[in-house]
Amino acid sequence: MTAPLLEIEDLHARAGDKEIIKGFNLTINEGEVHAIMGPNGAGKSTLSYVLCGKPGYEIISGNVRFKGKDLLSMSIEERAREGLFLIMQYPVEIPGVPTTAFLKHAVNAIRLHRGEPELDTMEFIKMVRETGKSLGIDNEMLKRPVNVGFSGGEKKRMETLQMTVLKPDMAILDEADSGLDIDALKVVAEGVNALRNGKRSMLVITHYQRLLNYIVPDFVHVFANGHIVKSGNKNLALELEEKGYAEFIKDKA
């Protein structure tokens, strides 16, 4: 019997003064991979930000439980330490903060929270370099400031690296495929698949079906008008690829 990891109940949320998330319901059990597909501007990124606690979004009503705890009352960092991770659609550049130093802070903050001993610099460097290798991230990239001057593909690989070393229980991938050529996409997908272990859950947000050829989901949901309008298995993604989102948007309009 699998336990629910993330439970979203009738969530309503605003960005600015516009209600974007309207009555969103979804339960993700341990080990499951769910895909959310929807047209541009549907509110997919908004959903991921609301779950991670990004400032600027207001919860109107609804509940979200993560591992049975009230997610919405946690700070951003508490959510991350509890095991929530977001691969961002547009990872931000942080000049002056070296990637390795940043990652070491993050890893140790999370280890501390889990009651694990902090890694010393040598252990940490070794782990990051090894992980980097499989994602095509060399030492030179690790020395650079966070995301500064990285190409779109490099940024997504770096996000995947972070996810790999932070070992979250639940990963949200917001358009992990945007701006990637097929080779870069495969690298990212392999990195993501390597983390699938029957316990870890994922929410894969994408506009296109292509990514789901590589990260095969257990469930596919169509997101339009602020909530899920249809759910199915991976074949639903293929259907959407063919027909587009028009019928869902039109339905409600």
Next chain:
Amino acid sequence: MGGLIQNIKLIGADLPKLEALREKGRNSFLSQGLPTAKTEAWKYTRVRELADDDFVMEETCGSDCSKEHSSCCCQGKCALPFDAYEIHFCDGKLREDHFHLPEGVQALPLIDAVAENETTAFLNKSFEMQNFPFAALNTAYLEQGVFLRVESGVCLDKPLAFIHHSHGGVKRFANLRNIVVLETGAQATLIEVYQYSGEAKSEYCNNIVNEIFIGRQAVLRHYKIQSEALKAVHIALNAVKVRENGLYESFCRQKGANLARQETHVVLQESGAEAVVNAVYMMNGWATLDTTTDIEHLAQNTRSNQLVKGVVGGQAKGVFQGKIHIAPNAVQTEGYQLHKALLLSDEAEVDVKPELEIFADDVKCSHGATCGELDAEQLFYLQSRGIGAEEARQMLIEAFVDESFQMIKDDNIRHWMKSF
């Protein structure tokens, strides 16, 4: 107003030239008075603290007193984490009068240098008293400080450091005057550290004037940390003259005092002369930290570069006044200036006054100023990776000033200045 002009016994009263200069200093200060809001050069920086009449100009006592100092104080306590020639000052008084420096480097207490007529060409020769009220006041009390001369072609093998320890107790007003002369082709690194070893709330004032003369092809790298007590006042003027192909490169980190002003006035006298004036200031509370620069390009082919970064929180105020003056014949010069401030609270304030006075054609000159807050997207990103809010803020603040610290080429000095 006469409160800061006090009748105390100074060493060297038997030197007529020195006495005459002190008298000029007194008169100049009395005729100017303390700067007010109407004093253009001080319009953003109020010096109310100094209008109180209870500052004490301390006499330097005899040899018995220096013993007391050597036992009270801080020898070794703030020794630098790298090898340097250290000269210690305690409450504005030199703690020793013999310095051990290598051949080709002459260092004397200022008074001894005046007595030996070493200072004739330098003392009060780098600034005009009527433009600098505190330098005039400093002149009235000429006594403490060091005369340093690096002879032609000599390269000082280790940094020379002036290390200042201040204590609480009386509301002491100290005046310090150093003269640094680099002859042709000489090279040296000068470090100044100001810190307190007493109560964090000690009230005192350090008023420093450094007169710096850089000869042809000579290079002075000048690093300073101002980490005075929270209620202290710190006023410093670096008056620098640079000759042909000489280089003056400075970096000042200000993080203490309730009122502090670092003024740097560089005259690039001859062609090829260059000045680099960088600074970082960081403060909270109610402090005012002022960085004022005036770079005069008097000759062709001279260059200057300034990068000043400030981080201001609480109800503190940062002031940056930066002037670049390019004389009519100073063609093919370059003068760049950039001030960037990070405001950490709604009540923090930064006042910026850039001034370009360009009288020559064929020059490259620019100034810029930015003022912003911590980036919310960056903060979110760091926190979303598990990093605590406060730690994330610190990381971003450090990242903001890091660009400046990278200007310090020496690894030891950079690490020390960053982590001080």
